[in-house]
Amino acid sequence: xxxxxxxxxxxxxxxxxxxxxxxxxxxxxxxxxxxxxxxxxxxxxxxxxxxxxxxxxxxxxxxxxxxxxxxxxxxxxxxxxxxxxxxxxxxxxxxxxxxxxxxxxxxxxxxxxxxxxxxxxxxxxxxxxxxxxxxxxxxxxxxxxxxxxxxxxxxxxxxxxxxxxxxxxxxxxxxxxxxxxxxxxxxxxxxxxxxxxxxxxxxxxxxxxxxxxxxxxxxxxxxxxxxxxxxxxxxxxxxxxxxxxxxxxxxxxxxxxxxxxxxxxxxxxxxxxxxxxxxxxxxxxxxxxxxxxxxxxxxxxxx
Numbered sequence: 001x002x003x004x005x006x007x008x009x010x011x012x013x014x015x016x017x018x019x020x021x022x023x024x025x026x027x028x029x030x031x032x033x034x035x036x037x038x039x040x041x042x043x044x045x046x047x048x049x050x051x052x053x054x055x056x057x058x059x060x061x062x063x064x065x066x067x068x069x070x071x072x073x074x075x076x077x078x079x080x081x082x083x084x085x086x087x088x089x090x091x092x093x094x095x096x097x098x099x100x101x102x103x104x105x106x107x108x109x110x111x112x113x114x115x116x117x118x119x120x121x122x123x124x125x126x127x128x129x130x131x132x133x134x135x136x137x138x139x140x141x142x143x144x145x146x147x148x149x150x151x152x153x154x155x156x157x158x159x160x161x162x163x164x165x166x167x168x169x170x171x172x173x174x175x176x177x178x179x180x181x182x183x184x185x186x187x188x189x190x191x192x193x194x195x196x197x198x199x200x201x202x203x204x205x206x207x208x209x210x211x212x213x214x215x216x217x218x219x220x221x222x223x224x225x226x227x228x229x230x231x232x233x234x235x236x237x238x239x240x241x242x243x244x245x246x247x248x249x250x251x252x253x254x255x256x257x258x259x260x261x262x263x264x265x266x267x268x269x270x271x272x273x274x275x276x277x278x279x280x281x282x283x284x285x286x287x288x289x290x291x292x293x294x295x296x297x298x299x300x301x302x303x
Contacts, residue, residue: 006136008207014145023147023158033145033161038092039137040168042099043072050052050126061127061182068175074076075168082164096260098215100192105207105233105249121196124186128200130281131179132208141165152218203236218261220234226253 006015021037022032047069051062106129148154148162187197210229230249234242259265 006132006139006212014209015139019140019143019147020150023144023151029161030083030086031093033079034089034091035093035098036137036141037076037083037090038124039099040072040076040079044069044076046099046103047072047130053122058123061123064178064182071171071175071214075171078164078167081214082160085160088115094254096215096218098211099133100203101214102129104252106204113120120186120193124183124193124196124200125204126206127179127182127186129207130195131183131201132204134172134175136208136212138169138176141169141172145169171182199236203233204234204239205237218257220262223253223257226257234287235237 019032022028036138036214042178047065051065054062054065056062144165145162147163148158151158183197183201188192206229210226210233213229216224227250230253235244237245
């Protein structure tokens, strides 16, 4: 069975590089933690929806998903308590949403098992989708701890943040192992399911990376990169589904990218007008950036 890893941002910036910058700016650091909180909280809602859609199909999976919800709720509670103690926001994070974009790109039209999709195919798709997002979360929690350990300036707040993330990381790693185990078991049930597992891994790896980049990429050329991501996802679909998928999502690219760019520019300008001119605008237009390198094919950064 193919093993997949989250790709770097723009195939250049890894999780450790990004978090090393984040931990040096308190406001961005707290915003990042709030995004973690929101994602963990939202996962409880989404996993509950999956149980309802399973509607009794696969009792073992329903039991495991219920335990998964319990752990995600605990993570959300720990992060909420942390942010509350730090006096940080507990709102919906501003800017593009990784989890919202992931769900839009999944584009399953609300199908339920036993209607337009076979129960086994639905289970495989569900597990592959969860596994792709859990890998990204595990990677970033591990990189966050590493960045805090490497920071030249440490304080009590950093210690408190590190302790909270260190409590979450083992369970997130357990979620990844759980998903890998379930997918491997499904692949062994039949040659047809083995093919489905490989196809689902390719599809949801492409979707996860597209959602990840969309939630961060507002620089010059982002529209074209979003188009390329859509084409990559469409290539994982049957030929007859590709035109509809592209026509459904193409109209979103230009207005959503412009809206995200304007929203993030407002935040940057409000924070520091001088740095907005000196750093934000050049970065947005890709000025003085290193030349892109080929994507790495190695394992993700160690936790």
